[in-house]
Structure formats: C-alpha cells, structure tokens
Amino acid sequence: MALSTCDPCSFSRPDLCIVTNIDLDLAVDFEKNVIAGTAHLHVEKKRDAIEALVLDTKDLNIEAVSEQGSGRVLEFKHHDEGNIKAFGSKLEITLPSDAGKRLIVSIQYITSPTCSALQWLCPEQTAGKRQPYLFSQCQAIHARSLFPCQDTPTVKFTYTAKVKAPREITILMSAVRLGAVACEGDSSSRVHQFEQKVPIPSYLLAIVGGDIESRDIGPRSKVWSEKELVEQAAFEFAETEKMLRTAENLLGPYVWGQYDLLILPPSFPYGGMENPCLTFVTPTILAGDRSLADVVAHEISHSWTGNLVTNSTFQDFWLNEGHTVFAERKITSRMHGGEPLRQFLANEGWKTLQETVATLTKAKESAYTKLIPDLTGVDPDDAFSSVPYEKGFALLCYLEQILGGSAVYEPFLRAYIEHFKYQSITSQQWKDFLFSYFCSEEDQRKLQAVDWNTWFFAEGMPNVQPQFDSSLAKPCQDLASQWLTAADTDLSSFTATDLQQFSALQKREFIALLLQAETVVTVAKLQTMDTLYQLSAIRNSEICFRWLRLGVKSRWKDIIPRALEFVTEQGRMKFVRPIYRDLYQWEEAREAAIENFKKHCVEMHSTTAKEVAKDLHLAAH
Numbered sequence: 176m177a178l179s180t181c182d183p184c185s186f187s188r189p190d191l192c193i194v195t196n197i198d199l200d201l202a203v204d205f206e207k208n209v210i211a212g213t214a215h216l217h218v219e220k221k222r223d224a225i226e227a228l229v230l231d232t233k234d235l236n237i238e239a240v241s242e243q244g245s246g247r248v249l250e251f252k253h254h255d256e257g258n259i260k261a262f263g264s265k266l267e268i269t270l271p272s273d274a275g276k277r278l279i280v281s282i283q284y285i286t287s288p289t290c291s292a293l294q295w296l297c298p299e300q301t302a303g304k305r306q307p308y309l310f311s312q313c314q315a316i317h318a319r320s321l322f323p324c325q326d327t328p329t330v331k332f333t334y335t336a337k338v339k340a341p342r343e344i345t346i347l348m349s350a351v352r353l354g355a356v357a358c359e360g361d362s363s364s365r366v367h368q369f370e371q372k373v374p375i376p377s378y379l380l381a382i383v384g385g386d387i388e389s390r391d392i393g394p395r396s397k398v399w400s401e402k403e404l405v406e407q408a409a410f411e412f413a414e415t416e417k418m419l420r421t422a423e424n425l426l427g428p429y430v431w432g433q434y435d436l437l438i439l440p441p442s443f444p445y446g447g448m449e450n451p452c453l454t455f456v457t458p459t460i461l462a463g464d465r466s467l468a469d470v471v472a473h474e475i476s477h478s479w480t481g482n483l484v485t486n487s488t489f490q491d492f493w494l495n496e497g498h499t500v501f502a503e504r505k506i507t508s509r510m511h512g513g514e515p516l517r518q519f520l521a522n523e524g525w526k527t528l529q530e531t532v533a534t535l536t537k538a539k540e541s542a543y544t545k546l547i548p549d550l551t552g553v554d555p556d557d558a559f560s561s562v563p564y565e566k567g568f569a570l571l572c573y574l575e576q577i578l579g580g581s582a583v584y585e586p587f588l589r590a591y592i593e594h595f596k597y598q599s600i601t602s603q604q605w606k607d608f609l610f611s612y613f614c615s616e617e618d619q620r621k622l623q624a625v626d627w628n629t630w631f632f633a634e635g636m637p638n639v640q641p642q643f644d645s646s647l648a649k650p651c652q653d654l655a656s657q658w659l660t661a662a663d664t665d666l667s668s669f670t671a672t673d674l675q676q677f678s679a680l681q682k683r684e685f686i687a688l689l690l691q692a693e694t695v696v697t698v699a700k701l702q703t704m705d706t707l708y709q710l711s712a713i714r715n716s717e718i719c720f721r722w723l724r725l726g727v728k729s730r731w732k733d734i735i736p737r738a739l740e741f742v743t744e745q746g747r748m749k750f751v752r753p754i755y756r757d758l759y760q761w762e763e764a765r766e767a768a769i770e771n772f773k774k775h776c777v778e779m780h781s782t783t784a785k786e787v788a789k790d791l792h793l794a795a796h
C-alpha cells in the first residue's frame with residue numbers, strides 16, 4: 176500500500192504540491208446528518224511540471240471538481256488504496272498543465288452520515304433536549320472524512336468558512352468568528368462566517384453546532400455551552416486569563432487572538448482538544464472547585480507546543496504532547512502550589528506511564544510504548560495512549576535536570592518555540608536544535624551521554640528515572656500504608672478527619688496508591704473507608720474514576736452498578752476504557768459490562784465505541 180513518502184498515515188504528496196489556504200462554503204443538514212458544500216483549495220505546485228494534486232478523503236461523496244476562475248472541469252480518480260479503513264481513500268486530481276504554479280481547485284462534496292470526524296446528537300442526547308447537536312474531533316486523521324485535504328500535520332494552511340445552519344443553531348469553529356447573518360431567501364437559516372489567519376494542520380480544523388450560548392470570562396475569552404452548564408462553566412474557568420498570562424510568560428506571545436472554551440456533551444471522547452481559538456473540553460472537568468483546571472492549562476499550552484510548533488507526523492506526537500505536559504505542569508505549579516506541586520504531578524505522571532506500559536505490554540501492543548512508534552499501516556487512534564505524554568515529559572524533565580534546571584531549560588523552551596513557530600518538525604529537528612543551543616563543551620558532553628536510541632525507539636519504561644520530590648505525596652503514602660497494613664478487625668484508628676487536610680489531588684493520589692498496591696484492599700475496608708470518607712459521594716471525576724476501579728479490583732459487588740452508570744453517563748476514553756477493561760477481567764461482571772456496552776454503544780462517539788469494543792474483545796485488536 177503506497178501511502179505518502181513522508182507521512183505513513185496520509186496518501187497526500189506535499190513534496191509535489193501543497194494546499195496553502197482553504198475556503199469552505201458548507202451547509203449543515205441535521206435531518207440527514209451530513210455536511211454538504213464546496214471546499215476551495217488554494218494549491219501551490221512545487222514545480223511547474225507537477226500534474227496531480229493528491230488528497231486524503233474518507234467516506235466523502237465527491238460530486239464535482241473544477242478550477243476556480245476558469246470553471247474548467249478537472250479530471251479526478253477517487254479510490255481506496257489499502258486495507259486500513261481509517262486511512263480512507265486517495266483523491267487524485269489532474270492539474271491543467273497550463274495552470275501555472277498556483278491555482279484554486281474547487282471540490283463539491285457531501286460527508287457521510289457515518290463521518291468519523293463528527294458525532295451527531297439528537298435533542299434527547301443533549302442537556303437542554305431542545306435542539307440537535309454536532310461536534311467534530313479531527314485528531315488524528317479524521318479531517319479527511321470532513322473535507323478533502325492533505326490530512327497530514329506536515330502541511331499547514333489558513334482557512335475561511337461560511338456555514339449555513341438552522342437559525343436556532345449556533346455554529347462555532349477553530350477560528351475567529353466574523354458573525355452570523357440571515358440566509359438570503361431562507362429565513363429559517365443563518366450563515367456563520369469564520370477566519371483562521373494562522374496556518375494550521377488539518378487535525379486542528381473543528382466545528383460545533385448546537386443550542387449553545389456564551390459568557391465572557393476574560394478580555395479575550397468566552398466560555399460556551401448549552402445554557403444548563405454555562406454559569407457553572409464560567410465559574411470553573413474564571414482563572415483562564417491568569418492561565419494565559421502565565422503561559423505567555425513561560426512560552427512567548429499568544430498569537431491566536433481569541434481563546435474560548437467550549438464544554439461539550441458528555442460523550443466527548445477526550446479531556447480536551449486544543450482546537451485553535453476554541454478549546455473543546457469534556458464536562459467531566461466541571462468539578463465545582465476548579466480542581467481539574469489542569470486540563471485547561473494543557474490545552475492552553477498547546478497554543479504553543481503543538482499548534483504553533485507542530486509534530487510533522489503522528490510518529491512524532493510526543494513533540495506535541497510531551498512538551499505540552501511539561502508546560503502544563505509549569506503553568507499549574509506557577510499558579511498554585513509551586514515546585515512541590517510540579518514534582519507531585521510529575522511523580523503521578525511517572526506512575527501513569529508505568530501502568531500504561533504494563534497494560535500495552537499485556538495487550539501485546541508494546542510497540543506503542545516507544546516514544547516514536549512506527550505507524551505504518553496503523554490507525555493512530557489505536558496507538559493512542561499516555562506514552563507520548565508521560566514518556567515525553569520524563570525525557571524533558573531528565574534533560575532539564577542534567578542541563579542545569581529550569582533557569583537554563585526554560586529559556587531553551589522559549590527559543591525552541593521562537594525558532595520553529597508556524598512550522599511542522601520531526602524529532603530529529605528538535606534534537607538538532609537542542610544540540611545547537613546547548614553548545615558548551617560540558618553541555619555537549621552531557622547530551623552525547625544521553626542514550627537517545629533507547630529514549631526514542633526502545634519499548635517499555637525509560638532506563639533512567641528523573642528524581643521527583645515526594646513531599647506532597649507523603650501524607651497520601653502514609654495513610655495508604657496504614658490502610659493496607661491494618662487488620663480488618665481493627666480499623667478504629669481511622670476517622671472522618673483523615674482526609675480533611677487533603678487537596679483533591681492528594682485524595683486522588685491516596686486512592687491511586689491503594690489501586691497500585693500489590694495487596695488487594697478488602698471489601699470490609701472499602702466499606703469502612705466509604706462510611707468515614709464518603710468517597711462514593713465525591714463528584715470529582717478523577718477521584719470517582721479511581722474509587723470505582725479500586726472497588727472493582729477488590730471485587731466489591733455493590734460497585735458494579737455505579738461503575739456501569741459512570742461509563743454510560745460520560746464517554747471520556749481515559750475513564751471508560753480502563754473501567755470496561757477492569758470489569759471484563761472480573762468474570763462475574765463481564766457479561767454485565769458487555770451487555771451495558773451493547774445497549775449504549777449506539778449513543779457513544781464512534782472512536783470510543785471502536786476502542787471499547789476492542790477492550791471487551793468484541794472486535795479485533
């Protein structure tokens with residue numbers, strides 16, 4: 176199967192010609208669950224003699240292709256190339272030999288009702304139950320199911336959009352809003368207009384449509400959601416401007432203009448998605464006490480690491496995510512808790528990496544524990560895990576430690592962003608810049624002593640562990656140890672005040688330590704813990720997630736209904752996949768888990784349903 180020579184997940188050939196801008200003229204049809212319209216691609220040939228533009232599509236009905244201006248019909252071939260469904264089809268358009276180096280190719284098309292980039296919700300699936308809802312998730316390679324494009328992060332393009340939708344629906348995109356006007360000759364519709372002047376990779380094009388409204392939360396920020404959530408969201412994310420300024424101090428100027436937050440319906444498969452100008456977030460971070468706002472720090476950081484300096488292919492995904500986690504934890508600790516908090520979060524991240532490596536290895540997917548995996552013939556969604564986040568973070572922490580700490584590494588981080596901004600780069604380019612920046616003899620010796628091949632391409636855990644301070648974790652470790660060593664018959668030493676001084680992060684770490692322990696906590700202890708600490712009543716999703724997993728690990732039958740409720744009321748893969756896997760491993764709960772999935776999978780996001788089906792051994796790995 177001949178995919179692109181530069182990106183194993185794309186048919187496109189940016190080495191021959193590139194798309195520099197796209198003008199979208201679309202209409203959203205909530206009756207048929209399709210988007211129809213025209214994509215006008217501004218094409219630049221690398222050489223005059225280039226005669227073909229090769230694009231990625233997936234389940235698109237290509238109706239007509241022409242050259243804007245002349246109106247000439249352009250010949251095209253549109254066919255499946257290989258056996259990986261996720262890669263979709265190759266669209267090869269013949270370019271007129273007399274068209275010169277630059278031309279605009281207009282492609283009239285319709286998406287499929289099963290477009291993998293979109294989830295369509297009927298009114299009953301929304302909070303308000305008044306209007307239908309639509310949202311996109313293009314990362315990694317779903318953009319090709321939404322519009323014909325060079326669906327590789329190697330290529331960056333600006334875009335404009337005009338989107339027609341029923342007048343009760345508000346449309347937003349990953350761009351600056353130019354306004355909405357009544358639709359000429361159709362009073363039941365409005366046309367929404369957008370412009371993204373900063374070049375972006377295809378995976379960052381995003382769209383949402385629903386009965387949504389906004390509140391201002393800062394000079395350059397609004398929060399958007401259905402009205403049922405908007406006040407709660409405005410409170411939860413009230414520190415966004417402070418977070419943006421902290422990020423600018425660390426990383427440089429914010430170039431995107433607007434920074435809005437959109438709270439999605441619960442089926443959204445991720446904690447957040449860094450769509451430019453409009454970060455998408457899951458409602459599971461609405462904790463009521465701002466304790467889960469680290470997700471926003473992560474998505475804000477992407478405005479530099481990922482959206483400005485972009486991984487050239489998803490094999491270099493760690494460049495996006497490792498740097499973003501590194502920045503996120505710097506921002507979070509500068510805003511609250513200082514360096515001890517950053518060390519606490521780093522320690523938690525290392526344990527997350529350990530668990531993920533063990534899980535992938537057990538599932539015979541250890542190839543995905545490499546920092547830079549080979550994605551030839553692989554659907555990136557199948558390779559997705561916390562490895563690029565946490566192994567990438569650990570590498571950057573290790574380098575910061577050996578090169579002299581934050582005082583020397585943070586200026587490098589800013590220089591790295593300044594040097595590569597607006598570009599797509601490979602890990603090799605990052606490494607070359609690192610070596611060129613730290614050019615003293617002593618630093619060169621340190622960098623040459625790093626085992627790069629193991630860090631980049633070895634499976635499993637890194638062979639060096641950065642040292643993290645555990646002062647904030649110690650109270651959690653002490654309490655967990657007391658519970659693990661106490662006799663079931665003697666739990667009188669524990670009181671309701673044990674957790675009173677714990678932050679939400681420390682409560683989550685306390686439960687995580689019990690979950691990670693060799694010793695299985697008895698049901699008697701869990702029942703006593705619940706009575707004393709009211710853990711089942713805690714709504715913080717990260718605490719709830721770990722508490723449910725602990726109950727399943729202890730084979731506490733009473734926890735099964737709540738676990739099934741939790742994986743049904745929201746669809747964040749970080750939560751639903753491990754719990755479904757845990758229930759599957761518990762023979763007595765397996766059938767209930769499978770039945771619950773079969774009953775609700777039609778309401779789930781297609782990516783979540785695909786991955787959970789694999790976890791439940793209902794589909795091939």
Ligand SMILES: CC/C=C\C/C=C\C[C@@H](O)/C=C/C=C/C=C\[C@@H](O)CCCC(=O)O
Pocket residue numbers: 314315444445446447448489490492548555556557558559560563747748749
């Ligand atoms: C090495 C893996 C290669 C490619 C994977 C790239 C994309 C995978 C695709 O599934 C999209 C992922 C999007 C992730 C979005 C947000 C995450 O940062 C948060 C995930 C965890 C959470 O829910 O908090």
Ligand SMILES: [Zn+2]
Pocket residue numbers: 473477495496499
């Ligand atoms: Zn991220």
